[in-house]
Amino acid sequence: MKMREKDWSEIKYFSPKENWGEPLLMDRETVFLLDTLRGLFKSPFVVHCGYERSGHMPDSQHYTGKAADFHVVGLPFRNAVDLMVDVIGSPPGGTGVCGKIGLGIYPHWTSPGFHLDTRGEFARWGAIVRNGRQVYVSWDEAYEAIG
Ligand SMILES: [Zn+2]
Numbered sequence: 001m002k003m004r005e006k007d008w009s010e011i012k013y014f015s016p017k018e019n020w021g022e023p024l025l026m027d028r029e030t031v032f033l034l035d036t037l038r039g040l041f042k043s044p045f046v047v048h049c050g051y052e053r054s055g056h057m058p059d060s061q062h063y064t065g066k067a068a069d070f071h072v073v074g075l076p077f078r079n080a081v082d083l084m085v086d087v088i089g090s091p092p093g094g095t096g097v098c099g100k101i102g103l104g105i106y107p108h109w110t111s112p113g114f115h116l117d118t119r120g121e122f123a124r125w126g127a128i129v130r131n132g133r134q135v136y137v138s139w140d141e142a143y144e145a146i147g
Contacts, residue, residue: 001028002065013038020050027066030118034068040087044073061102061117071113078146081105084114105139107146
């Protein structure tokens with residue numbers, strides 16, 4: 001189900017004016033999950049992108065509005081990652097809702113951050129830059145790359 005105008009009015013920490021792409025094409029479960037996480041973190045999340053029509057992997061959850069990329073303000077990235085793992089679980093764990101979330105870490109971004117999606121199954125990964133281009137690696141390898 002997509003976000004409706006009234007759903008956005010129930011979101012505590014985000015506005016539809018942020019970088020969601022198309023706020024009414026964002027998945028409801030995804031945005032409410034992000035809002036819950038944001039409340040637990042007690043630190044602002046800056047949304048880089050949400051719903052998009054191009055620019056991601058062919059099967060990207062961004063194309064269904066079930067994904068957002070973001071970074072957490074005011075926390076060193078390692079702390080943000082550790083807190084995220086505490087909240088929603090790390091590989092190979094994940095039960096309940098945590099077992100239905102895709103989560104990637106991107107230490108090389110200008111503001112290091114996360115991709116989070118509600119794909120309906122468990123996925124964890126990371127990305128690093130190798131020979132000048134982004135490559136997908138294991139969560140642990142990307143974690144090692146956090147500065
Ligand atoms: Zn993403």
